[in-house]
Amino acid sequence: MLLKQCDELTKKSRQDDVYTDYFDKIMEHVGKRWRRRRKSGEPKKRGRRKGSKNKLSPEITKKLGDANLHYAAGRYVEAIHVLNEVVRLAPTLGDSYHMLGLIYNAIGDKIKAMNFYILAACLTPKDPYIWKLLIARSMEMGNISLVMSFLSKAISADPKDVSLRFHRASLYIDLGSYRKAADSYDQILGICPANVEARMMAAKLYQKCGQVDKAINILEDYVKEYSTEADLSVIDLLATIQMENKAHGKALQLIERAHLAYCTGKELPLHLTVKAVICEAHLGNLEKAESLLKNLQMEEADDHGDLITKVADSFMNLGHYEFALKYYFMLEGKAGSNNGSLLVKIAQCYLSLKEKAKAVPFFSKALLELEDNIDVRLTLASLLLEEGKEEEAIALLSPPKNLESTTDTSSVGPKPWWFSGKVKMLLAKIYHAKGMLEKFVDAIFSPIRETLFIETMNKKVRMKKKLPKSVLHERVKLLDDQQDCNVWCGFRPVAAPSELLKAVRARKLLQKKAALKEEKKAAALAAGLDWQSDESDDEPSPKVLRKPPPLPELLKDEEHFRLIIDLCKAxxxxxxxxxxxxxxxxxxxxxxxxxxxxxxxxxxxxxxxxxxxxxxxxxxxxxxxxxxxxxxxxxxxxxxxxxxxxxxxxxxxxxxxxxxxVRVTHKDSVPPMLITGHQLSMGCQYQAAAREYLEAYKLQPDNPLVNLCVGTALINLALGFRIQNKHQCVVQGFSFLHNYQRICQNSQEALYNIARAYHHVGLVTLATIYYEKVLAMCVKEYPIPKLPNENLCLPEKQNPGYCNLHREAAYNLHLIYKKSGALDLARQVLKDNCNP
Structure with a gap:
């Protein structure tokens, strides 16, 4: 039957045009009525406006009754037909639109039902029932903007309805607008000053917004006004805020007044007693605080463990570690208490008392329950190191041996404790102190390299990624929410200012993209080309996963920097x-x-x-x-x-x-000249090399290396095919070599170099003389020169005699004897000087 009536409604769609015209006329009428303002010179009229009280004619009353009967009987088409006549005769009558909304809601057309409800509410703005109905419908639609707009209208229609204000305040909390929510609860207090829930919520929200004084004033006003029957929960909240505001004296006075006013002859509730104890402790009255705690006995520790913990934590924060230990021990081993964290607090108290030997067992017990607590593990390892128990510290920081059975590397979640960079750093320091370089490198190299890589990548400037169209359309939906209903529009969307700004930017960007797309299409069609839309920007851009480094702030600490230096040396x-x-x-x-x-x-x-x-x-x-x-x-x-x-x-x-x-900027620097000459000599460019060596000779004529380089370059040049005065070049070369011999004071090295030069040019007789001088000379062992600070590698093991040139000279001399035919003499030279 309902489907049949829906089909009939579809066939009679021409009636919708009539309703649309009525919508326009009514909204124009309502808008004029709401916007009308009294002119500045017009006198204010008193009393009811003449003829403003509308009276329904008998005909309209009868038609409304018929429409109600049709609606009650389920004849929706006939009801709509009758109400059409009522709207034509009385377009400003709100009851007809309300009934139309009920009919379309029964049919299932939620949009038209909502529109008619809105028209009914606009024509009867002081009726809160219809506004509440619109609020419920908007909540079903999920349109928070409409809900907030209708809530404002409903509150204006019924200012004393506190539930509406509670509803609006809760919505503000859900949206994160805590200041507006606090103001809404404050308005409720203006209507119902005795409402404890609104007062406490207003105080909490004002405190959250940073207006602590206003929160305190709201609660103090309640305490002053209801001095004989105040709610102790308000006292508790006020004392808590004052204690957080470091006003322990005021909080203590408040609790004492509450004791006298509300608990005469009785004891204060335990939670207020605990607050009084904490205030006395902050004020330095430890004996009085102890006397207040007479109710916290051992047998009550199970029931009031959280209160005992608060007291002990306060004593610990104030530095009264003996008192803190007394109450921590009351909780030790009790059911329901977090034994792991409790043991850690006990151990920390012993550390503060400089009783490290007593702290170690409690840290060990706590670690059995808090296995993944990095701070506890590091603290215990440091204590073991101070006691000289290095092996125990290493075992404590080393990963388990059966990692394959205890660790699932593919699982997503927090990593086990042995992956912590702090643990690896302390373990590496222990290995380095013991000289175990391989284990030191294995422990710290991977986290340091990963940390440096992540820090290097994070500092690089990344191009701003384009948002895909799907994200832009999702943001624009915030601005399009008011378009869900074609009657009620023009309200401001309810959202955070940052979200509204993103939505506006997204809409502008989409409009810009659409205009650019049309320009491309027009240009392509004008050129006679086939135009195809490029939808590549619709694809979401890949996300870059940036995980935190294993060792944060690695380079901001001198100790960590020294660790990097030690790692590089290792x-x-x-x-x-x-x-x-x-x-x-x-x-x-x-x-x-x-x-x-x-x-x-x-x-x-x-x-x-x-x-x-x-x-x-x-x-x-x-x-x-x-x-x-x-x-x-x-x-x-x-x-x-x-x-x-x-x-x-x-x-x-x-x-x-x-x-x-360097040669241009530092013309008086000899080393670059020598390096250039060496490289030219390696390329057989002896003439250019001699030129470089002679430039160095002008600056340092008494340098033995310079004289040696000039002499060898000239001799090598003389052995070429392009020079004409070869003998003169050879003599000049040997003159530099003999000058080199003089500067070196006939050292074994100088004699060997001269002998090698004579041997090279074929003057074997002179070469033999100098080789024999080398063989007749003994030299001391000298360490091989190293570069500055070249103490990275282990000391090289050299065979004895590595500074002696006997073997080299004997080998070259045996070549001369062998070539001359004196084989026995050559064999004897090798036997005397080249045996291992």
Whole structure:
């Protein structure tokens, strides 16, 4: 039957046009009536306006009665037909629209029913029933904006209805508008001053908004006005707020007055007694506080454990650890108490009393219940280290041995305690102190590398990601909520200001995209091209998961920075050079605010030392170059630089540019001239090399290395095919070599180099003389020179005699004897000097 009537209503849809016209006329009439204001010069009229009291004609009364009968009988089509006539005869009659709303609601057309209810409410604005009905319908629709708008109208229609104000205040709380909610509860107090619930809610919300004084005034007014029958819950809340506001004296006076006024001859409730004890403790009256606690006996600890905990916590925070321990021990082992946290508090009290031996057992017991508590584990490990129990501390911080059976790495949730960066850091410090470098690196390298990587990625500037259209449309829905109903519109959406701002921006962005889309379409059609919509921006942008680093604030602590330096040195000692350089690279990429300049200098120096030992020194070239830039005249810095450059398999273009720049800026620096000459000599460009060496000779003529380099360059040049005066070039070369011998005071090294030069040009007779002088000379053992601060690796084990040149000289001499045919003599030389 209902479906049949719905079909008939659909066939008669032309009647809807009549209702639409009526809607427009009525809303225009209602709007004019509401907007009418008395002119400034017009005198105010008193009494009822003449003819303003409408009386229904008998015809309209009869039709309304017929419509009620049809509605009651379920004949909705006939009822609507009758009400159509009523609306035509009396368009401002609210009862007809109310009945139409009931009919359409019974049919199932919620939108039309809502529209007719709104028209009825507008025509009878002082009737709170219809506004409450609209509030219920809006709640069913989930349109909070409509609910808030109708609530305001209902409150205006019935200002004394407290339930409406309670409803509005609760909605404000749900929306996060705590200040408006507090004001709503304050308005309720203006109507019902004795309403304890509204008063307490107003005080709590004002306190949450930071208006503590207003919250206190609201509660104090109630206490003053109802001094003989005040609710103790109000006293409790007022005392709590005053205690949080550090006004313990006022809170204590309030509790004492409440005791005299409301509990004469009786004891105060226990929760107020506890507050009085805490106030006395803050005021320094410990004996009086103890006397107030006579009711908190051992047998009552199970029933009042939370109150005893509050008292003990207060004593502990005030530094009265003996009193705190007394009440903590009352709770120890009692059912219902959190024994793990209780044991931790007892241990902390013993720590504060400097009784560490007593604190250790309680920390151990607490750790059995609070296994994942990182702070308790670290504190216990530190205490064990102070007692010299390093093995126990290591066992406490090391992960369980059967990890495969206890850990599920695929599960989502908090990680076990052994993944904590703090635990790994303390464990690494223990290993480093004991000299266990491999375990030290295994414990701390992974969290430090992960932390540095995350910090480096977080500091990079990321491009602003575009929001997909689905998110923009979802935000715009907030502004489109008022369009759900085509009669009641124009109200402001209820939401946080930030959400409204996002919605407005989203609507503007969608409008801009739509206009741009139309422009592209028009341009494509004008060019005669097939236009296709690009919906790529509808796809949501991928989310970037940014997890917190394992070691937060790693570089803001000097101790942590020293840990990074120790890690790099340990990696270098284990010959894991590339991993050490990786750590240094990540640290140096961080901004200057995090890492001080002197720390960066130390890291670059360390990187240069590590780079000199790597198999591929290209990764450390930047460090040694920076070191030379800071110390352009330091031989140690240039030695480190050349040690890295000489191991490069292929030439670096930036190396040549850097040397040229240094030669231009520091013309009196000899090391870059020598390095350039060495590289030219390696490329068989002896003439250019001799030119560089001679430039260095002008600056340091008494430098033995410079004389040696000039002499060897000239001799190598003389052996080429392009020079004409070869003999003169050879003589000049040997003159520099003999000058080098003089400066070195006939050292074994100088004699060997001269002998090697004679051997090289074919003057074997002279070479034999100098080789024999080398064999006749003995030298002391000298340590191999190292670079500055080059104490990273373990000391190299050298065979005895590594500074002696006897073996080299004997081998070359035996080659001369062998070539001349003296085989026995050659064999004898090798036998005398080259035996192991």
């Amino acid at each position: 990696l270098a000692s284990l010959q894991r050079y590339w991993e050490a350089l990786e750590v240094i690279n990540h640290v140096l990429e961080l901004p200057h605010q995090i890492l001080y300049i002197e720390k960066k200098e130390e890291l670059r120096s360390l990187g240069a030392q590590i780079a000199s030992n790597t198999t591929d020194p290209r990764h450390g070239y930047d460090y040694v170059r920076y070191l030379v830039q800071q110390h352009p005249y330091s031989l140690a810095a240039w030695n480190c630089y050349y040690k890295v450059v000489s191991r490069l398999e292929s030439k670096l273009s930036k190396h040549a540019k850097f040397l040229h720049r």
